[in-house]
Amino acid sequence: MLRNSDNQDRLRHHHADLLIKGGMVATPNGLEMTDVACLDGQIVSMHATGWMADDVIHAKGLHVLPGVIDTQVHFREPGLVHKENFEAGTRGAVLGGITTIFEMPNTSPLTITGEDLLGKLEMATGKGWCDFAFYMGGSDANAERLAELELLPGCAGIKVFMGSSFGDLLAEEDEVLSRILRHGKRRLAVHAEDEARLRERRAIVEASGDVRDHPVWRDEISALRATQRIVSIAQACGRRLHVLHVSTADEMAFLAQHKARVTVEVLPQHLTFCAPECYERLGTLAQMNPPVRDAHHQAALWEAVRDGTVDVLGSDHAPHTLAEKAKPYPQSPSGMPGVQTLLAVMLNHVNQSKLSLERLIDLTSAGPARVFGIESKGRLALGYDADLVLVNLSTRCIITNQSMANVSGWTPYDGMQVTGWPIATVLRGRCVMRDDEMIGLPSGRAVRFLEVPRLVVRQ
Numbered sequence: 001m002l003r004n005s006d007n008q009d010r011l012r013h014h015h016a017d018l019l020i021k022g023g024m025v026a027t028p029n030g031l032e033m034t035d036v037a038c039l040d041g042q043i044v045s046m047h048a049t050g051w052m053a054d055d056v057i058h059a060k061g062l063h064v065l066p067g068v069i070d071t072q073v074h075f076r077e078p079g080l081v082h083k084e085n086f087e088a089g090t091r092g093a094v095l096g097g098i099t100t101i102f103e104m105p106n107t108s109p110l111t112i113t114g115e116d117l118l119g120k121l122e123m124a125t126g127k128g129w130c131d132f133a134f135y136m137g138g139s140d141a142n143a144e145r146l147a148e149l150e151l152l153p154g155c156a157g158i159k160v161f162m163g164s165s166f167g168d169l170l171a172e173e174d175e176v177l178s179r180i181l182r183h184g185k186r187r188l189a190v191h192a193e194d195e196a197r198l199r200e201r202r203a204i205v206e207a208s209g210d211v212r213d214h215p216v217w218r219d220e221i222s223a224l225r226a227t228q229r230i231v232s233i234a235q236a237c238g239r240r241l242h243v244l245h246v247s248t249a250d251e252m253a254f255l256a257q258h259k260a261r262v263t264v265e266v267l268p269q270h271l272t273f274c275a276p277e278c279y280e281r282l283g284t285l286a287q288m289n290p291p292v293r294d295a296h297h298q299a300a301l302w303e304a305v306r307d308g309t310v311d312v313l314g315s316d317h318a319p320h321t322l323a324e325k326a327k328p329y330p331q332s333p334s335g336m337p338g339v340q341t342l343l344a345v346m347l348n349h350v351n352q353s354k355l356s357l358e359r360l361i362d363l364t365s366a367g368p369a370r371v372f373g374i375e376s377k378g379r380l381a382l383g384y385d386a387d388l389v390l391v392n393l394s395t396r397c398i399i400t401n402q403s404m405a406n407v408s409g410w411t412p413y414d415g416m417q418v419t420g421w422p423i424a425t426v427l428r429g430r431c432v433m434r435d436d437e438m439i440g441l442p443s444g445r446a447v448r449f450l451e452v453p454r455l456v457v458r459q
């Protein structure tokens, strides 16, 4: 619905705010060479021949894709802004072709109450370069209030850490997990590593001090055990799940049998880096949870991308400063930046025929929209938000630390050449990035969800 009669008039006279001309567009009918017209933040024509516009982007030679929805980032604000902040995080997102992010609750304070969420929404307004939503952390402390909390406007849903990673948010016992899952209806996102087993095996890395043992400590059994436990508890509670950053062949085989109610995310890091090589080359920069594993697991993740077990690609953008990462392992924190490089790294995989462009589009836009019930986003179609990314599939670029927007100032891909690059990002009909330069001011707003009342705060 266009918001006022002025815009209705402009629509009648085929006068758009923005026209994207001559690109190869990912339409609902497949890739088509066509012109896209955007008016009042929405797509109003997919075949806009003869339209006028205030602003025109000539997209000849480019592919026009739905803006990427990254449903797993840690932007560290409030409380940990020496690592990352919301402005820099969303700027990196937009530079990388991302138009929507969901941010994680392990900030300081944690996001576990309505006030915490509102605080984040207020903080983000005026700082966010892209649209956003925030996860509510699920724990022993707020389990009984989650049914209410998950329905707050701007809430992406509930996130549970079964294994401790970074920050104090943890729900490890079946009894607590069951209480969390019994309160609420929305799909719940989970970090599945078995805390008891991680505790038991921590001595391995305390003794060796060798980052190559990171996937030995946090082994495939730790991941599988947690995933099996949470799927079984969710089944008993009649609840849908989203298993974040699945990293093992064993979990993929198990999850493939539970697709009716369980959706699956993988990360570019797990699809690109391989143990032990990445630990030898990058040291603790390659340290993350769940860990980057060996070629056997990586091959299974790729297979799951291609056969449809995987629903979503997320970045798990989780910066720590280089000084923090330089601490001796295992005191070094786990996590690496990735929001700005997600699309470029995956386009490079498309160029290397690891997956098709259509599959990548599904994993980065339609997939997240379907999994989380996002309103008006996730596809280029009439009446949808005009969130787009224009990419050149043959541009060669070298990813460097210097080009990263993140506060910590680094990327694990420093020095890597990729083929395929985001050239422009459009957020609700406004071009916010062109040729690696930001345009205008941050205008991101809270995402709306199909089953959640609308946000009443001023946007």
Ligand code: DOR
Residues within 6 Å of the ligand: 074, 106, 165, 166, 191, 287, 288, 289, 290, 318, 319, 334, 335, 336
């Ligand atoms: O490696 C990780 N780092 N995994 C997580 O789940 C959390 C993240 C962080 O916040 O640093």
